[in-house]
Amino acid sequence: MLVSKKDRICFLSVFILLSSAAVAQTTSIKITIPEHNVKIDPMLYGQMLENVNDSMIYRGVVDSAGNERLPVTNLLKDLDIPVMRWPGGTVIHEYRWRNGIGPKFLRPSVQTYAWKGPENYQFGTDEFLQWCRRIGTTPYINFNMGNSIEYGGTLWEALEWMEYTNGTANTPMGKLRASNGHPEPYNVKYWCIGNENYGPWGRHTAEKDTAYARRLEVWSGTIKNVFPKVSLLAIGHTLKWNREVLAKNGKYIDFLTQHYYVTSKLKDGVVQNPYSTLFAPAKMEAHLKMLGRQLDTVNQVLGRTDTPIRLSVDEWNNRHSVFNNSTYRFSRQSPRQLLDAALVATMLNVFIRQSPTVGMANYIFPVNAHGLVRTVGNHDAFVTPPYYVFQQYRRWMTGRKLDIGIEGPGITPAVARPTIEGDTEEIQMGDETLTFIDAASVLNDDGNICVSLVNRSVDVSQKVVLTLPTGFKAVKKWTLAHKNIHAINTPDNRNAITPTMRTINNKSKTFTLILDPCSVVLLNFF
Numbered sequence: 438m439l440v441s442k443k444d445r446i447c448f449l450s451v452f453i454l455l456s457s458a459a460v461a462q463t464t465s466i467k468i469t470i471p472e473h474n475v476k477i478d479p480m481l482y483g484q485m486l487e488n489v490n491d492s493m494i495y496r497g498v499v500d501s502a503g504n505e506r507l508p509v510t511n512l513l514k515d516l517d518i519p520v521m522r523w524p525g526g527t528v529i530h531e532y533r534w535r536n537g538i539g540p541k542f543l544r545p546s547v548q549t550y551a552w553k554g555p556e557n558y559q560f561g562t563d564e565f566l567q568w569c570r571r572i573g574t575t576p577y578i579n580f581n582m583g584n585s586i587e588y589g590g591t592l593w594e595a596l597e598w599m600e601y602t603n604g605t606a607n608t609p610m611g612k613l614r615a616s617n618g619h620p621e622p623y624n625v626k627y628w629c630i631g632n633e634n635y636g637p638w639g640r641h642t643a644e645k646d647t648a649y650a651r652r653l654e655v656w657s658g659t660i661k662n663v664f665p666k667v668s669l670l671a672i673g674h675t676l677k678w679n680r681e682v683l684a685k686n687g688k689y690i691d692f693l694t695q696h697y698y699v700t701s702k703l704k705d706g707v708v709q710n711p712y713s714t715l716f717a718p719a720k721m722e723a724h725l726k727m728l729g730r731q732l733d734t735v736n737q738v739l740g741r742t743d744t745p746i747r748l749s750v751d752e753w754n755n756r757h758s759v760f761n762n763s764t765y766r767f768s769r770q771s772p773r774q775l776l777d778a779a780l781v782a783t784m785l786n787v788f789i790r791q792s793p794t795v796g797m798a799n800y801i802f803p804v805n806a807h808g809l810v811r812t813v814g815n816h817d818a819f820v821t822p823p824y825y826v827f828q829q830y831r832r833w834m835t836g837r838k839l840d841i842g843i844e845g846p847g848i849t850p851a852v853a854r855p856t857i858e859g860d861t862e863e864i865q866m867g868d869e870t871l872t873f874i875d876a877a878s879v880l881n882d883d884g885n886i887c888v889s890l891v892n893r894s895v896d897v898s899q900k901v902v903l904t905l906p907t908g909f910k911a912v913k914k915w916t917l918a919h920k921n922i923h924a925i926n927t928p929d930n931r932n933a934i935t936p937t938m939r940t941i942n943n944k945s946k947t948f949t950l951i952l953d954p955c956s957v958v959l960l961n962f963f
């Protein structure tokens with residue numbers, strides 16, 4: 438195989454950096470409590486459902502007839518998911534909400550254009566909203582704002598959908614809901630107008646920023662007039678796109694959405710160029726910072742500093758492209774590895790650090806397809822390594838954001854070559870060092886400090902020395918690690934990767950620990 442001069446230089450740089458790191462492994466981290474109180478929104482730990490013809494909703498959350506699969510429900514309950522987005526995604530551009538209400542035997546079954554699979558509408562609006570209540574999450578619904586003459590949704594359809602979920606029983610749609618057995622309103626708060634309207638996805642053709650901004654102004658203004666208490670999400674994209682959207686809709690919307698997909702190539706279960714995956718969140722963070730500056734200016738101009746427009750990372754995950762028959766092919770069924778768990782933790786650390794600019798984030802998807810949970814037949818399920826990350830971050834990493842300073846060995850963006858899809862092409866990263874250790878820290882409502890640490894090195898353990906504010910000493914340590922960074926949980930070996938917890942008596946202002954490659958560690962200081 439021929440290797441280019443550029444690749445040889447990159448490989449040599451990685452070798453030199455890792456060799457150096459093997460000698461001087463210490464990373465210094467200092468935690469400080471800032472003067473200003475920055476609250477972390479729990480909605481950072483949200484999830485998303487979409488019928489992608491990959492056993493995600495049907496044969497995942499429910500069976501093909503729409504019956505709830507209790508093993509899945511029970512596992513998702515334990516995640517304490519704060520928000521759940523539905524029904525899409527790309528498929529929203531052809532979704533007809535009225536097909537998913539009323540007697541199930543009258544609901545049509547169709548083939549979706551977007552994902553080439555069946556949609557029988559057995560898991561419709563009422564089923565979704567009742568399921569959200571059972572697992573204890575807040576529902577978030579996407580409107581069909583596609584521009585297809587045949588399949589695109591209309592504003593009146595959107596308003597009727599909202600009235601069906603939120604209207605009293607004496608309104609026309611509320612009456613219909615009551616006749617379907619649900620007299621009380623569901624009071625759905627979060628609604629998104631469209632999905633990636635800038636692109637030619639599914640039944641939607643790409644539209645310009647000015648066209649979307651004009652249509653959105655009619656939709657958002659009308660919706661806010663009829664339902665003033667709801668929170669509206671609009672489609673975000675590039676700086677230019679956002680500028681057009683905000684100029685016409687800044688007084689109506691509450692979030693701009695962004696989508697980011699890390700991409701990994703796998704061959705024989707091994708991630709190729711793993712640093713391109715593990716350091717991809719750094720490029721996303723640079724982009725989020727840029728968008729945050731834009732929003733800060735807009736919120737100041739609009740007088741919305743107390744109720745700011747924020748970002749919702751509506752879709753994110755690590756997409757696996759698996760080598761098969763001499764080519765790499767995208768697969769949602771590729772098992773989640775320890776490396777994926779490290780990537781998930783790093784992404785969540787970014788969202789924490791970029792609070793309050795980022796106010797919501799929804800992982801795609803919780804079941805089977807890229808899943809935190811995987812099903813076995815109709816009556817069994819088990820969890821993958823990223824499941825544990827979401828579970829513990831939801832329990833530990835909430836409260837107020839703390840300032841964190843990190844100094845230690847790492848690599849440059851030119852060496853890492855982050856691979857992430859989205860709008861990050863707007864970002865040109867410099868030659869700064871991206872440390873192998875990634876970290877975030879919070880002050881819980883109970884007064885404890887929690888620190889999350891990720892070792893982004895794939896083959897070198899890292900020593901970390903933490904300096905804490907005065908008065909925090911004892912520590913609980915939660916660890917997710919394995920000697921093989923590509924290890925997975927399987928139906929036959931469900932505990933191949935499981936976390937450990939221990940209590941450590943630490944009486945010093947500093948705390949020292951060693952992180953294995955691709956391990957995730959959470960620390961709780963009392």
